Amino acid sequence: MSSPRRSSLLKFHRPQIHLDDAPIPTLKPDxxxxxxxxxxxxxxxxxxxxxxxxxxxxxxxxxxGRMGDLYVLLSRRAPTLRTYAGDTSLPGGKWEPQDRNMEWTARREAFEEIGLPIDRRKVPLLCIVEPFLAGNALIVFPVVVLVVDHTIRPILNAPEVASLFSHPLASLLTSEPPFPLEHEMLELEYHTYVDVSIPWPYNDPMGSGTAFVRMHRFLTGREAGGTKPIFGLTASILIRVAAIGYGRGPDFSLCAPGQPSMEERIVHALRNDSVLREAARREGIDPDGEPDAGKRAAVIERQRRKRMKNKL
Structure with a gap:
């Protein structure tokens, strides 16, 4: 039996963007x-x-923005949704058979949710980041784009999106708030985190151990109006995008002690999560066929972190 074809979902068109000619405000150097x-x-x-x-x-x-800083668009999910109602999130959703790749999935979902045009001339692609594992057994690919057409106006899909707002990208790497806190929020910290335990048998010779994953939380400055903080998967994705862009890590501790890498967690989930395992088998993928992938990823990630630390 031949091995299954690798997913082609990451194939995408990367346009040439000349920042000096793009119709955007003057950029700050960073x-x-x-x-x-x-x-x-x-x-x-x-x-x-x-x-x-x-x-x-x-x-x-x-x-x-007008002062040359970079901002990211965030949406407040509709309060009537069955899952994650009212949460602060990024536009997106599941891959569908008609989608050519993950870039197309993200663009289609953003068009459906907030009316962001699919036109690559108005919203060119910057990059696609390595996937994240979501709590609902989904493997999520962040697709990073730049909105260069400032005449675009949002068209919100009311059953899904309650409101749209922005947040400074660089502030996802700092513990200091990018905005003055309202009086009733003065006692709250802009950035906090909680370490959540997950089943992780590799920490225990008996195979029954746990590991901890750090979940970050950032205030939006809109909590008094009912907007929830940036939390969990959305926060992790934005920290990663900001770290790639600004070429530095955050000024807070990113991971819990002994936290497994994201690829290790995905490999483990593919083997042990019943939903992911069954989906892999239906598509002709052997979930047990990558015995060393997680270990290789962990070594590469440790080497990358070491290089990054030496540069700082």
């Missing part, structure tokens, strides 16, 4: 470097095959 770093970023090669039916994509839509 904003320009951030965009250049994102344009040059290439998703690390993965040996893992992902079941398409359990893949999703979110659109990290950046734009340049």
């Amino acid at each position: 904003s320009r470097q951030c965009l250049q770093n994102l344009l040059q970023y290439r998703t690390p090669h993965s040996h893992v095959a992902y079941p398409k039916s359990r893949c999703a994509a979110v659109l990290v839509a950046l734009f340049v």
Whole structure:
């Protein structure tokens, strides 16, 4: 039996963007470097095959503010939704059979949710970031784009999206709030985190141990009006995008002690989560066929973190 074909969901068109000619406000030097770093970023090669039916994509839509800073568009989910009602999130959703790749999934979902045009001339692609594992057994690909047409006006899909707002991208790397806190929020910290335990047998010779994953939380400055903080998967994705763009890690501790890498967690979920495992089998993927993928990913990630630490 021949091995299954690797997913082609990451194939995408990368346009040429000339920042000096783009119809955007004057960029601050760190904003320009951030965009250049994102344009040059290439998703690390993965040996893992992902079941398409359990893949999703979110659109990290950046734009340049009047003072030359970069902001990311965020939405407040409708309060009537069955899952994650009222949460602060990125536009996105599950891959569908008509989608050519994950970029298309993210663009389609953003068009359906907030009316962001699919036109690559108005919203060119910067990069696609390595996938994240969501709590609902989805493998989520962040697709990073730049909104260069400032005449675009949002069209919200009311059953899904209650409101749209922006947040400074660089502030996802700092513990200091980018805005003055309202009086009733003065006692709240802008950035906090909680370490959540997950089943992780590799920490225990008996195979019954746990590991901890750090979940970050950032205030939006709109909590008094009912907007929830940036939390969990959305926060992790934005921290990663900001770190790639600005070329530095956050000023807070990113991971819990001994936290497994994201690729290790995805490989483990493919083997042990019943939903992911069944989806892989239906698509001709052997969930047990990548015995060393997680270990290789962990070594690469440790080497990357070491290089990053030496640069700082």
